[in-house]
Amino acid sequence: MESSLLSRRNHINLMRGWPSPDVLPAAMLSSACQQVLLRREEYIPILQYGPSTGHPTLKNELSRWLGEHYNVSPDPNRICVTGGASQSLACILQSFTDPNYTKAIWIIAPCYYLACGIFQDSGFAGKLRAVPEDNEGINLLFLQNKIRELEQDEQAKPQPKVSVGPKTPVVNRYSLDLTISQPVKPHDMTRKLYRHVVYIVPTCANPSGKTMSLRRREELVQLARDHNALVVCDDVYDFLQWSVDPEEEQGNRSDLRLPRLCDIERSLGFSEQDPDKFGYTVSNGSFSKIAGPGVRTGWVEASPKFVIGLGNTASTVSGGAPSQLCAAILGEALRTGELQKHIARTVCPSLQRRHKLAMIAIHQYVTPLGYCARKTSLTGARIYGGYFIWLSPKEELSLSSQLVADVAMEEENLAIGYGCMFEVHGDEGSAPFKGDIRICFAWEAEDAIIEGIRRLGSLLKRMLENPTQYENWKSKTEEPSNFVHCY
Numbered sequence: 001m002e003s004s005l006l007s008r009r010n011h012i013n014l015m016r017g018w019p020s021p022d023v024l025p026a027a028m029l030s031s032a033c034q035q036v037l038l039r040r041e042e043y044i045p046i047l048q049y050g051p052s053t054g055h056p057t058l059k060n061e062l063s064r065w066l067g068e069h070y071n072v073s074p075d076p077n078r079i080c081v082t083g084g085a086s087q088s089l090a091c092i093l094q095s096f097t098d099p100n101y102t103k104a105i106w107i108i109a110p111c112y113y114l115a116c117g118i119f120q121d122s123g124f125a126g127k128l129r130a131v132p133e134d135n136e137g138i139n140l141l142f143l144q145n146k147i148r149e150l151e152q153d154e155q156a157k158p159q160p161k162v163s164v165g166p167k168t169p170v171v172n173r174y175s176l177d178l179t180i181s182q183p184v185k186p187h188d189m190t191r192k193l194y195r196h197v198v199y200i201v202p203t204c205a206n207p208s209g210k211t212m213s214l215r216r217r218e219e220l221v222q223l224a225r226d227h228n229a230l231v232v233c234d235d236v237y238d239f240l241q242w243s244v245d246p247e248e249e250q251g252n253r254s255d256l257r258l259p260r261l262c263d264i265e266r267s268l269g270f271s272e273q274d275p276d277k278f279g280y281t282v283s284n285g286s287f288s289k290i291a292g293p294g295v296r297t298g299w300v301e302a303s304p305k306f307v308i309g310l311g312n313t314a315s316t317v318s319g320g321a322p323s324q325l326c327a328a329i330l331g332e333a334l335r336t337g338e339l340q341k342h343i344a345r346t347v348c349p350s351l352q353r354r355h356k357l358a359m360i361a362i363h364q365y366v367t368p369l370g371y372c373a374r375k376t377s378l379t380g381a382r383i384y385g386g387y388f389i390w391l392s393p394k395e396e397l398s399l400s401s402q403l404v405a406d407v408a409m410e411e412e413n414l415a416i417g418y419g420c421m422f423e424v425h426g427d428e429g430s431a432p433f434k435g436d437i438r439i440c441f442a443w444e445a446e447d448a449i450i451e452g453i454r455r456l457g458s459l460l461k462r463m464l465e466n467p468t469q470y471e472n473w474k475s476k477t478e479e480p481s482n483f484v485h486c487y
Contacts, residue, residue: 054081
């Protein structure tokens with residue numbers, strides 16, 4: 001009966017973290033593209049290799065736009081154009097970390113799980129460490145204690161002897177303490193190595209939806225300075241926030257914004273421990289959620305010295321500025337204000353509406369079964385944002401969300417994210433999420449979102465009422481390969 005029922009049901013994907021096709025700005029991008037390719041003096045440089053820190057027009061327009069958005073002084077020298085947040089993260093690791101010198105990658109859990117593979121590809125397999133969230137976004141005391149424990153263990157080890165000769169790589173004398181551990185990568189004066197990396201999604205986090213409080217942001221900046229840690233902030237959802245108060249309309253409201261960690265650090269001035277002025281925070285931005293993932297363009301904002309170092313990543317020096325053509329197109333869309341209008345008039349209202357429908361459906365079909373969802377991203381504020389809703393079970397529920405996801409695909413033709421996907425690879429036990437579920441409300445049509453959550457509620461009810469029926473249930477696939485590229 002279930003197979004027959006499944007054959008009549010359309011597939012609903014509440015796992016996929018992609019923008020809805022309805023909000024992709026094809027006409028806007030087409031118009032901007034025609035403009036930048038219209039004049040020879042403009043199209044020649046954008047069709048050639050570009051400067052390593054990116055297309056100047058986009059840097060200028062980004063600086064202006066970000067300055068207005070975050071109420072900071074614009075400075076194009078703080079901007080490096082990238083090939084998107086994922087490509088940018090890989091380049092940051094190439095230029096500012098070393099598998100031997102950098103002791104650990106600290107990742108807030110639940111985490112954006114595909115980032116784990118980027119860290120592992122960069123030589124940090126076995127060095128990923130989970131840091132649990134708290135109500136303010138990160139358990140800072142946990143992180144501080146774990147860093148101190150790791151540093152104390154390191155100091156207790158016999159120190160290696162470092163031989164310096166004519167073939168010794170040139171290193172930044174302020175950046176490295178070679179009595180602790182010797183880097184395996186050559187280095188130059190335009191870049192530095194950090195002892196730790198802290199990876200966070202501080203605003204409307206994927207997957208939890210939480211926003212880190214201002215207090216935690218300030219404390220984390222200070223911790224990074226104290227321990228030579230680079231805080232990499234995936235700030236990809238900052239522009240996708242809305243009020244959850246039914247009496248308020250969506251608008252371009254400044255109270256929806258908290259300062260980025262790079263803004264907080266900038267306001268403090270450079271630390272005495274940082275004489276070369278690289279800084280300890282980097283904002284990793286992307287156009288994927290506001291213009292479309294296919295534009296493959298993003299940006300980094302950090303200190304001017306950090307930006308120069310990132311531009312000196314060897315793959316960029318060889319290949320030129322990432323996304324040179326798309327960067328010019330997006331720069332034009334920002335210059336005319338069309339992209340800003342698209343975000344305010346199309347993207348955010350669509351997400352706000354979808355989120356509201358999803359929460360109503362969750363309250364009707366899922367909450368009565370013992371699962372809860374955050375009503376707001378930021379504790380104490382009537383704000384939500386991003387793409388995702390995180391469903392957490394009551395403590396007494398022992399239902400595996402991976403089993404739920406497998407059965408949902410088999411019996412309901414429904415894809416959902418299950419909790420252990422979002423555990424930090426290699427350190428799953430420090431922050432387990434065996435029963436949690438992630439729902440994305442950005443991709444599917446509005447009626448499909450409601451229907452998908454209804455199906456989920458129906459399935460959860462069956463599984464909770466008939467646990468023995470599913471005890472020996474086996475997944476049809478050994479690996480959840482259909483989820484791997486769904487973000």
